[in-house]
Amino acid sequence: MKQFFLGYLVSALLIPTLSMAQTAQLTEQLGKTVLYGDLALSPDGSHVTWVQSTAATTSKQTYIQTTLGNSPAALVNLEAAGERIDAESAWSPDSKTLALLSSTGEKE
Helix, strand or coil, X not given: CHHHHHHHHHHHHHHHHHHHHHHHHHHHHHHCCEEEEEEEECCCCCEEEEEEEECCCCCEEEEEEECCCCCCCXXXXXXXXXXXXXXXXXXXXXXXXXXXEECCCCCC
16 A cells, blocks of 8 residues: 555656646747748749748748749848837839838837
C-alpha cells in the first residue's frame, strides 16, 4: 500500500510539471508561426504584397516583393513609431502606387 501511495504521489507531482513544460514549449513554437494575409498582386504582375504577422504578436506589417528574379521581400516602411496593424493593400491601375490601411501612429 505504501508503494502504491508513493507511486501515486510521485506521478501526481511529476505529470503536471511535464504538462506545464510541454505547454510552454508548444506556446513558444506556436508563437513562431508566421501568418500571411491580404495578398495583392499588382495589375501588371510585377509585384506582390502581403500582410505578415506571427501568432505571438498583434503587429501586422505589409511586405512587398517583385515577382521576377529572386529578390528578397522588403518591409513597407511607414516611418512611424509603435506597433502597427496593416490591412487591405491595393495597387493603382498603373501598378506604380500601393495604398494600404494602417494603424501606425494611432494613439489609444
